[in-house]
Amino acid sequence: MNKLKFILPLLILSFSFESFAQRDDIGNYDYDKEYMFGINKNTNGGLIGGFVFKAGTRIDDTQFSFWALEFSNVKNPKETRYNTVLGNSYIFGKSNYLYSIRPQYGREIILFKKAPNQGVQVSALAAVGPTFGLIAPYYIEYALNRVETVREQYDPEVHQSRFNILGTGRLFEGLGQSEFAFGANLKAAINFEFGVFRSNATGLELGYMLEGFTKEIPLIPTTENRQLFQSVYFTFFYGFRQ
Numbered sequence: 001m002n003k004l005k006f007i008l009p010l011l012i013l014s015f016s017f018e019s020f021a022q023r024d025d026i027g028n029y030d031y032d033k034e035y036m037f038g039i040n041k042n043t044n045g046g047l048i049g050g051f052v053f054k055a056g057t058r059i060d061d062t063q064f065s066f067w068a069l070e071f072s073n074v075k076n077p078k079e080t081r082y083n084t085v086l087g088n089s090y091i092f093g094k095s096n097y098l099y100s101i102r103p104q105y106g107r108e109i110i111l112f113k114k115a116p117n118q119g120v121q122v123s124a125l126a127a128v129g130p131t132f133g134l135i136a137p138y139y140i141e142y143a144l145n146r147v148e149t150v151r152e153q154y155d156p157e158v159h160q161s162r163f164n165i166l167g168t169g170r171l172f173e174g175l176g177q178s179e180f181a182f183g184a185n186l187k188a189a190i191n192f193e194f195g196v197f198r199s200n201a202t203g204l205e206l207g208y209m210l211e212g213f214t215k216e217i218p219l220i221p222t223t224e225n226r227q228l229f230q231s232v233y234f235t236f237f238y239g240f241r242q
Contacts, residue, residue: 032058036239044074044231062110070102076219088167093220095154097136102185104129121193133181139169183213205235
């Protein structure tokens with residue numbers, strides 16, 4: 001009986017300490033702000049479709065609001081890359097690049113919350129915002145004859161032989177002659193977070209993007225050009241919380 005009187009308070013104290021530690025662990029897992037950086041791959045882009053920054057604020061235990069900024073290179077689905085006799089590559093028929101800058105506001109709802117330091121968190125999100133499009137000329141290097149070459153924006157009426165194309169122009173060449181296009185975008189996605197630390201996160205976002213402009217974007221003049229672009233995308237992201 002004396003031993004029981006001695007052990008019982010120890011068990012109660014131990015249980016209280018463990019409960020406090022668990023509550024403290026859960027409390028440390030809660031966060032009010034998160035900042036994420038991502039690399040995007042989408043069906044309208046190249047090997048790297050774009051870059052994303054997102055800043056979120058907690059509304060309650062399962063909801064976040066966020067602001068995001070995306071930068072993406074949008075391509076025509078019919079773009080085909082060729083190699084020249086010099087080993088350079090180019091896209092025959094392409095006349096312009098389209099760079100989309102997308103400020104967005106959205107909401108994210110946590111569907112399944114992971115335990116601290118383990119598991120996968122699943123959430124659904126949606127966002128909408130304006131699009132500022134930069135239409136930049138696509139320059140090529142073209143052989144006029146065996147001696148003379150020029151670098152200029154592709155024109156289907158002038159550059160009719162793809163065998164005379166020696167490659168693309170220099171990086172950012174012609175950017176000063178760019179035009180602007182205004183539009184809007186919206187997206188919906190599912191987010192999977194795999195981070196194992198409380199203060200940061202790593203994950204994957206899978207979603208659908210719809211984007212429209214007030215005018216057609218002449219990426220390839222000889223094919224159908226669009227005002228409306230849609231794509232499926234995934235984004236690898238990494239960030240931190242506080």
